[in-house]
Amino acid sequence: MNFPDFERRLNRPTQLKLPELERNGRLKHVLFARQLGRELLEELNVTATMIRHLAATKDGAVFLKGLLPEKRAMLYFTQTSTRTFLSFTAACQLLGMSTAEIRDPSVSSEYKGESPLDSMRMFSSYFDIVVMRSGEPNFAEVCAYLMNDLDAFHQRSVPIINAGAGTDEHPTQSLLDIHTIQRCFEFESERDSGDWNRFDELRKQYRDLTKGLSNKVYGFCGDLARGRTVRSLAILLSQYEALEMHFVAPADERLRLHSDLKRRLLDAGVSVHEHERLDDIVEDIDLLYMTRVQSEHDKAGSETDHLQQSYAITTELANRMKSYAPILHPFPRNSEIPPEIDRNERAMYFHQARNGLWARAALLTHLFDVDRHVTTQYRRQFSEFHNYNRASPT
Numbered sequence: 001m002n003f004p005d006f007e008r009r010l011n012r013p014t015q016l017k018l019p020e021l022e023r024n025g026r027l028k029h030v031l032f033a034r035q036l037g038r039e040l041l042e043e044l045n046v047t048a049t050m051i052r053h054l055a056a057t058k059d060g061a062v063f064l065k066g067l068l069p070e071k072r073a074m075l076y077f078t079q080t081s082t083r084t085f086l087s088f089t090a091a092c093q094l095l096g097m098s099t100a101e102i103r104d105p106s107v108s109s110e111y112k113g114e115s116p117l118d119s120m121r122m123f124s125s126y127f128d129i130v131v132m133r134s135g136e137p138n139f140a141e142v143c144a145y146l147m148n149d150l151d152a153f154h155q156r157s158v159p160i161i162n163a164g165a166g167t168d169e170h171p172t173q174s175l176l177d178i179h180t181i182q183r184c185f186e187f188e189s190e191r192d193s194g195d196w197n198r199f200d201e202l203r204k205q206y207r208d209l210t211k212g213l214s215n216k217v218y219g220f221c222g223d224l225a226r227g228r229t230v231r232s233l234a235i236l237l238s239q240y241e242a243l244e245m246h247f248v249a250p251a252d253e254r255l256r257l258h259s260d261l262k263r264r265l266l267d268a269g270v271s272v273h274e275h276e277r278l279d280d281i282v283e284d285i286d287l288l289y290m291t292r293v294q295s296e297h298d299k300a301g302s303e304t305d306h307l308q309q310s311y312a313i314t315t316e317l318a319n320r321m322k323s324y325a326p327i328l329h330p331f332p333r334n335s336e337i338p339p340e341i342d343r344n345e346r347a348m349y350f351h352q353a354r355n356g357l358w359a360r361a362a363l364l365t366h367l368f369d370v371d372r373h374v375t376t377q378y379r380r381q382f383s384e385f386h387n388y389n390r391a392s393p394t
């Protein structure tokens with residue numbers, strides 16, 4: 001697709017685009033990972049955690065359902081998706097929003113020659129937010145500019161969320177990835193008490209271990225060139241201090257880390273290393289982020305499939321990792337993580353997928369400016385709960 005009217009805006013450096021994607025210090029549209037600054041990530045992390053706790057109680061679930069009943073979401077997913085689509089649907093349901101979906105443009109009027117931008121304007125007439133995944137790399141961005149132009153003429157305009165565009169960006173996946181990493185690197189355990197806690201226990205073995213995302217060694221493995229999740233996550237992580245990133249990909253240019261991403265990470269002060277074998281780094285990393293080979297981008301559709309086996313993780317490799325080091329994967333997986341790894345204590349990818357629900361719900365409360373109500377309800381419900389249960393001082 002060509003968008004001649006938007007070309008000048010599309011071709012600007014991303015940094016210059018950011019101000020018009022915000023309003024009153026809040027995100028207005030979500031297109032790029034780098035819109036999620038560290039402070040906002042911390043905020044969304046806290047909101048996601050509160051939503052998770054509230055959703056587990058009847059009062060909390062009823063409260064959440066009453067937050068946004070007047071809002072309707074259009075989920076425009078013309079490129080394949082399972083988790084992103086379903087977790088956005090579930091997040092909307094959690095907050096009382098209603099949803100409609102288009103997953104196949106051949107059943108919409110685009111088939112009759114309607115321009116995608118006219119379709120988008122129709123969506124914004126009926127809905128209050130458009131969450132979209134399209135195979136067209138710039139389409140979500142163009143839609144956001146269209147909405148801004150409508151806004152400038154006092155026409156109806158709604159937020160656009162990029163739920164994965166081309167090989168380039170997947171900001172909401174990186175949001176849930178960060179939320180997952182934040183949870184993992186709190187090193188909490190249900191068994192934590194005044195006498196014993198997991199973090200102190202781990203520190204007996206790993207003396208330099210610290211809580212949080214800084215001071216960590218991150219491993220990324222698989223299709224580093226075409227995996228948009230790696231790209232978005234590495235960009236977000238680079239905001240933290242004292243990081244090493246190790247990128248493992250088979251010796252094939254189609255999969256290896258792109259030089260532009262490498263340059264950006266180096267400029268952000270990250271120590272970047274490249275490898276061909278997972279075996280070289282498993283003992284050193286604090287986290288492993290696996291990805292599949294994205295062979296749908298191959299000309300013939302499957303030329304790079306065979307490379308998957310060359311970097312698959314085995315039980316032997318997983319067990320050589322630090323005991324607390326999580327294994328993440330955005331999914332879908334192929335053979336790079338065999339199912340026997342699912343039983344390993346390091347396997348966190350199903351938790352990661354579930355975190356998508358909380359993180360996306362948190363993002364929606366931010367966009368619709370109701371996150372402060374979540375905080376109020378959380379304090380109301382849980383401080384009473386804690387006070388009630390706290391043993392009286394003797």
Ligand code: NCD
Pocket residue numbers: 083084164170173228229292294330331332
């Ligand atoms: C990823 C995607 O679509 O970019 N999946 C996801 O959104 N969870 C990764 C992939 O397709 O491999």
